[in-house]
Amino acid sequence: MSRIEADCPWFRDLRAEERAWVGQIVQTGIRGFLDWLAEGDARVPNDEALVVSLFGAVPRTMAGVIDLQQTVDLFRLTIDEVEQRIEGLLDPGTAAEVHTAVLRYGREAAFAAAEVYARAAELRGAWDARLEALVVDAVLRAESDDDVLSRASAVGWSARGQVAVVVGAAPRDQDEAGVFDDVRRSTRAIGMDALCAVQGHLLVVILGGVADPEKAAHRLLPWYDDGPVVVGPVAADLSHAHLSAAAALGGLRAASGWPEAPRPVSAHDLLPERIVAGDTEARREAIEAVYRPIASARGSLVETLSTYLAQGAAIESTARALFVHANTVRYRLAQIAELTGFTPNLARDALVLQLALVLGRQADAAGPAVQRTAIPPLPTGRRPEETP
Numbered sequence: 001m002s003r004i005e006a007d008c009p010w011f012r013d014l015r016a017e018e019r020a021w022v023g024q025i026v027q028t029g030i031r032g033f034l035d036w037l038a039e040g041d042a043r044v045p046n047d048e049a050l051v052v053s054l055f056g057a058v059p060r061t062m063a064g065v066i067d068l069q070q071t072v073d074l075f076r077l078t079i080d081e082v083e084q085r086i087e088g089l090l091d092p093g094t095a096a097e098v099h100t101a102v103l104r105y106g107r108e109a110a111f112a113a114a115e116v117y118a119r120a121a122e123l124r125g126a127w128d129a130r131l132e133a134l135v136v137d138a139v140l141r142a143e144s145d146d147d148v149l150s151r152a153s154a155v156g157w158s159a160r161g162q163v164a165v166v167v168g169a170a171p172r173d174q175d176e177a178g179v180f181d182d183v184r185r186s187t188r189a190i191g192m193d194a195l196c197a198v199q200g201h202l203l204v205v206i207l208g209g210v211a212d213p214e215k216a217a218h219r220l221l222p223w224y225d226d227g228p229v230v231v232g233p234v235a236a237d238l239s240h241a242h243l244s245a246a247a248a249l250g251g252l253r254a255a256s257g258w259p260e261a262p263r264p265v266s267a268h269d270l271l272p273e274r275i276v277a278g279d280t281e282a283r284r285e286a287i288e289a290v291y292r293p294i295a296s297a298r299g300s301l302v303e304t305l306s307t308y309l310a311q312g313a314a315i316e317s318t319a320r321a322l323f324v325h326a327n328t329v330r331y332r333l334a335q336i337a338e339l340t341g342f343t344p345n346l347a348r349d350a351l352v353l354q355l356a357l358v359l360g361r362q363a364d365a366a367g368p369a370v371q372r373t374a375i376p377p378l379p380t381g382r383r384p385e386e387t388p
Contacts, residue, residue, distance in 0.1 A: 291360025
């Protein structure tokens, strides 16, 4: 024990109780070796018997106090010390035989120690996987309370930066744990956190520390099966990640309406498909982030947009119908693009604007009894500004 204290700096940092447990492991190992040698049994006790004899009385928490490398150092030092003592206690003929026995017994004891740490790692991994699945499930259910944040921290979530959720089909015929490890390794390489879980047939990944969610999602594509992969909008933190998850899941349900969609695709780019599919949040987003800025701006932007769409996106025809110059139409359309992030002369953007007009007018007609919940602006949108 004096040698352990001299040669192992980590041992000196242990509490008295923990040093006593280390001493018990060493004494139990030497006593077990002597008993086996005295019995003259050619067979070394199997791993299970050695695990029980060496570590049976030691608290399981010791596996978290002394790591595997430190345990290896402990075994190596103990075997070396025993072999040195043999030289002074036995005659050369007997010492050679005992040296061989020490090597055999020490090898099996080392395997037994490795098994203890393997079991601890397996249990810890299984527990972490369950915690991680609970965190992801809570985010999907919009139940991100303090307990969820605590669980996320327990599995390595550092809670830094913005958050985005990526969803797609889970890989078939692949080990989930291996997929999760690969995803974490890939995201860690670019300074992001990741929480993973398989929900039904979907692989859900929550990314933390996100700057560009679509670029980050590109790194994850190898671990998704065929089909659309949808990225939710950026949320402020994990407690608001359910907003990103809801948009991503809504986009995944509606993605079949746009077969040519890129992979991955943002939920924002799937806004028209989500509206048609009945996504409540998408409809609210279209009203609050697209229609309201146009309707609130000074000028005749709503009338201009409606006429422009009705005239088949023809500027000259729109100008004649409104009795204004064509450049005035162009200026107003540029204002609409500035306010909403959607350009009227692009087909998909025009579809979003058309749907937003319909939904906004319906909301206005319903009157103040209909509650309108404010939502964050679209990623590419701007807040309404007064126009000249």
